[in-house]
Amino acid sequence: MTQTSFELKARDGRARLGVISTPRGEIRTPAFMPVGTAATVKGMLPESVRATGADILLGNTYHLMLRPGAERIARLGGLHRFMNWERPILTDSGGFQVMSLSGLRKLTEEGVKFSSHIDGSKHMLSPERSMEIQKLLGSDIVMAFDECPALPADRKRIAESMRLSMRWAQRSRDAFGDRPGHMLFGIMQGGLERDLREESAEALRGIGFDGYAIGGLAVGEGQEAMFDCLDYAPELLPEDRPRYLMGVGKPDDIVGAVKRGVDMMDCVLPSRSGRTGQAFTRHGVVNIKNARHADDPRPLDEACSCPACSGYSRAYLHHVYRSGEMISGMLLTWHNLHYFQQIMQGMRTAIAEGRFEAWEADFHAQRAEGDIAPL
Numbered sequence: 427m428t429q430t431s432f433e434l435k436a437r438d439g440r441a442r443l444g445v446i447s448t449p450r451g452e453i454r455t456p457a458f459m460p461v462g463t464a465a466t467v468k469g470m471l472p473e474s475v476r477a478t479g480a481d482i483l484l485g486n487t488y489h490l491m492l493r494p495g496a497e498r499i500a501r502l503g504g505l506h507r508f509m510n511w512e513r514p515i516l517t518d519s520g521g522f523q524v525m526s527l528s529g530l531r532k533l534t535e536e537g538v539k540f541s542s543h544i545d546g547s548k549h550m551l552s553p554e555r556s557m558e559i560q561k562l563l564g565s566d567i568v569m570a571f572d573e574c575p576a577l578p579a580d581r582k583r584i585a586e587s588m589r590l591s592m593r594w595a596q597r598s599r600d601a602f603g604d605r606p607g608h609m610l611f612g613i614m615q616g617g618l619e620r621d622l623r624e625e626s627a628e629a630l631r632g633i634g635f636d637g638y639a640i641g642g643l644a645v646g647e648g649q650e651a652m653f654d655c656l657d658y659a660p661e662l663l664p665e666d667r668p669r670y671l672m673g674v675g676k677p678d679d680i681v682g683a684v685k686r687g688v689d690m691m692d693c694v695l696p697s698r699s700g701r702t703g704q705a706f707t708r709h710g711v712v713n714i715k716n717a718r719h720a721d722d723p724r725p726l727d728e729a730c731s732c733p734a735c736s737g738y739s740r741a742y743l744h745h746v747y748r749s750g751e752m753i754s755g756m757l758l759t760w761h762n763l764h765y766f767q768q769i770m771q772g773m774r775t776a777i778a779e780g781r782f783e784a785w786e787a788d789f790h791a792q793r794a795e796g797d798i799a800p801l
């Protein structure tokens with residue numbers, strides 16, 4: 427079986443439970459994808475990432491094309507072999523990061539010319555080149571090449587950018603071709619303008635994709651504005667295809683998105699925060715650098731089964747953070763990724779059992795309690 431598929435298994439309100447099947451394994455949805463920017467989830471071995479419950483990782487086209495280079499990764503057997511992760515990988519198109527990270531850049535109908543943020547070398551990304559790079563990497567879920575205006579942007583700029591992205595979506599579809607076993611996702615744009623979102627969704631449906639992403643959110647608009655958009659945006663997309671909200675988010679963003687019909691998400695937050703001494707727990711955020719933990723023999727979360735919580739005290743985690751020891755970022759990243767996957771598993775079970783609303787109420791109630799009292 428070399429084909430891919432998406433099966434919706436249950437629905438509870440607008441929340442959806444499903445499975446994406448690929449030749450490299452199944453992806454249970456709602457799914458959270460840890461980010462492996464430079465062919466690694468920082469501080470984690472691939473088998474450790476898998477042990478947290480992740481079915482799929484995200485890789486960044488922009489970073490990998492610059493270093494070590496897509497052609498080099500292809501010569502070395504592709505991204506899965508290169509990074510020793512044999513399960514599914516989704517790669518972004520490079521469009522967002524080239525606009526946010528690169529130096530001098532020139533945007534034309536053809537694509538984006540830019541200079542590397544690493545060494546200033548000159549590069550070009552277009553729909554055709556992005557499809558080529560993602561094929562060289564061997565990614566299982568390929569993202570269409572799009573453009574996202576820097577915010578704040580006025581309505582005219584958002585509309586022009588969205589229409590350019592829709593022309594690029596068609597070129598991405600054409601360049602992707604027929605690749606059994608691989609999926610191509612289109613990306614809806616349109617900012618917070620409902621009619622532009624509708625126009626974008628209509629254009630994407632006309633082209634036809636294996637899945638659909640909601641782009642241009644989680645870029646500083648705030649949770650309320652994002653949820654307002656998610657109150658209608660997912661349902662503009664085909665019912666029978668996975669819906670991916672890019673770059674989200676904090677635990678309560680994730681829960682709110684799933685409640686509104688989103689199936690997939692990714693974010694650097696659990697890994698990045700783990701390296702800066704922040705832990706996400708059932709009771710909210712814990713800053714392990716805080717002096718209150720220095721003598722505390724209790725685990726971060728007594729109900730968590732991750733290695734950081736089952737083997738170490740808050741006092742130890744505080745000590746290794748303050749000492750700048752590598753194990754600090756390793757343990758907190760593991761805990762955070764584990765917690766995010768626990769949220770996803772909790773939602774999947776709740777949707778299957780038709781009790782998402784009760785699960786969500788409990789999720790918020792536990793957070794409202796706050797961290798355990800200091801000793």
Ligand SMILES: [Zn+2]
Nearest residue numbers: 730732735761
């Ligand atoms: Zn833990």
